[in-house]
Amino acid sequence: MTDQLIIIIAAGAGSAGFAFFFNAKKSQIVCAAISGLLVSGLYLLLTSQYDSILLDNMLCAMFVTAYAEIFARLMKAPSSVFLLPAIIPLVPGGFLYYAMYGLVTGANEIAWQNANATMLTGLGIAMGILVVSVIVSGIDMIKSSSSLQS
Amino acid sequence: MGNKSLNKDDLNKILGIAMEVGNAILQCGGEVRRVEDAISRICLAYGCTDSDVFSLTSEIVATASYNTVRHTQSKRIHYYSYNLRQLEEINGLSREICRLTPEPEEVHDRIAAILKRSRINPLKKYVGFAMAAAAFTIFFGGQWMDGIASLIVASVIFLIEHYIKKEKINQLAYTITASFIAGMVAIGINALVGSLDLNAVIIGNVMLMIPGVSFTNGVRDLLGGDIAAGFLRISEAVLISVAIAAGFALPLLMIGGA
Numbered sequence: 272m273t274d275q276l277i278i279i280i281a282a283g284a285g286s287a288g289f290a291f292f293f294n295a296k297k298s299q300i301v302c303a304a305i306s307g308l309l310v311s312g313l314y315l316l317l318t319s320q321y322d323s324i325l326l327d328n329m330l331c332a333m334f335v336t337a338y339a340e341i342f343a344r345l346m347k348a349p350s351s352v353f354l355l356p357a358i359i360p361l362v363p364g365g366f367l368y369y370a371m372y373g374l375v376t377g378a379n380e381i382a383w384q385n386a387n388a389t390m391l392t393g394l395g396i397a398m399g400i401l402v403v404s405v406i407v408s409g410i411d412m413i414k415s416s417s418s419l420q421s
Numbered sequence: 422m423g424n425k426s427l428n429k430d431d432l433n434k435i436l437g438i439a440m441e442v443g444n445a446i447l448q449c450g451g452e453v454r455r456v457e458d459a460i461s462r463i464c465l466a467y468g469c470t471d472s473d474v475f476s477l478t479s480e481i482v483a484t485a486s487y488n489t490v491r492h493t494q495s496k497r498i499h500y501y502s503y504n505l506r507q508l509e510e511i512n513g514l515s516r517e518i519c520r521l522t523p524e525p526e527e528v529h530d531r532i533a534a535i536l537k538r539s540r541i542n543p544l545k546k547y548v549g550f551a552m553a554a555a556a557f558t559i560f561f562g563g564q565w566m567d568g569i570a571s572l573i574v575a576s577v578i579f580l581i582e583h584y585i586k587k588e589k590i591n592q593l594a595y596t597i598t599a600s601f602i603a604g605m606v607a608i609g610i611n612a613l614v615g616s617l618d619l620n621a622v623i624i625g626n627v628m629l630m631i632p633g634v635s636f637t638n639g640v641r642d643l644l645g646g647d648i649a650a651g652f653l654r655i656s657e658a659v660l661i662s663v664a665i666a667a668g669f670a671l672p673l674l675m676i677g678g679a
Contacts, residue, residue, distance in 0.1 A: 284556035291549025294541040295505040352505045362633030368624045371666035397640040
């Protein structure tokens with residue numbers, strides 16, 4: 272349990288670090304930290320429920336994209352401002368590294384498994400963003416047909 | 422400028438500021454669709470009858486027309502770096518331009534002011550960099566000591582990025598070199614201190630360099646219907662990821678790591 276807590280806090284700090292690095296405002300850095308905490312918590316919860324990298328990452332990316340779109344509207348800023356730092360904990364840096372490490376050390380099994388996981392993670396993130404973006408643009412279309420502002 | 426007819430000179434000015442806005446959005450990490458949208462809205466707001474914009478991540482081409490008078494400009498983008506404050510302010514300015522259509526000269530000055538104001542403070546950038554590296558080392562199973570080691574490696578990467586990297590440098594060559602040096606430093610620290618989780622230290626720094634954000638933006642470009650721009654960004658992200666893996670693999674191969 273404490274291990275998981277440390278992972279969650281580390282993800283929050285990591286997202287906040289990236290928000291700093293990307294020159295976000297203070298309030299947006301706080302948003303990034305919270306999204307990092309939430310998404311890593313959700314990820315841990317999902318991985319304990321479903322044994323599918325694709326599904327776990329897709330659901331997490333859906334959550335993050337929805338979070339970003341909501342805060343973009345609440346705080347009147349482009350959604351990228353919230354999405355980009357928030358998505359960082361999902362980036363498959365670990366899988367990519369172990370794929371390379373397996374390749375270098377001749378452990379082909381490990382290399383293949385992790386390369387596979389890297390690609391599945393990327394695909395899952397893409398699908399998650401896709402689902403929410405389609406819903407959001409649908410809502411926007413309905414809204415803009417009733418009033419001519421966007 | 423209102424509803425008077427526009428000559429070629431007016432179109433030149435209008436398109437000029439629209440391109441400046443588009444360029445600024447693209448350089449700080451905006452999506453291609455946002456760029457195309459901003460340029461075409463600005464042109465229409467100043468009274469152009471039509472505007473055609475095509476943008477990739479490295480090039481913008483736009484034509485503004487007033488009835489049969491047409492004017493085209495293009496802009497090559499060599500370099501981008503993510504800057505969320507600049508993105509937000511330019512986006513706000515672009516909306517304001519469409520609402521109030523101020524004189525083009527004034528817009529030009531305001532863009533320059535935003536670019537100056539939103540420049541990233543190196544210290545802030547460094548704090549973010551070091552914090553993220555240490556955090557992700559711990560995220561991927563490292564201990565406190567590994568986090569500190571990761572912070573030192575990240576400081577080296579930051580120095581390279583800040584002082585050595587030039588704007589038009591070959592991105593792949595730079596990435597391989599930087600990750601090679603970072604890998605060497607990580608192995609060096611491990612040799613000095615011993616008993617570090619070298620994998621976690623390196624992963625923390627891989628997370629700094631891996632273009633997850635470009636990948637995300639590429640996916641969003643694809644979804645917005647900008648297939649060419651989306652695939653460009655995604656293939657760039659994949660190539661850079663391979664370069665990172667290759668750069669960190671070399672020192673592990675040469676010296677042997679964990």
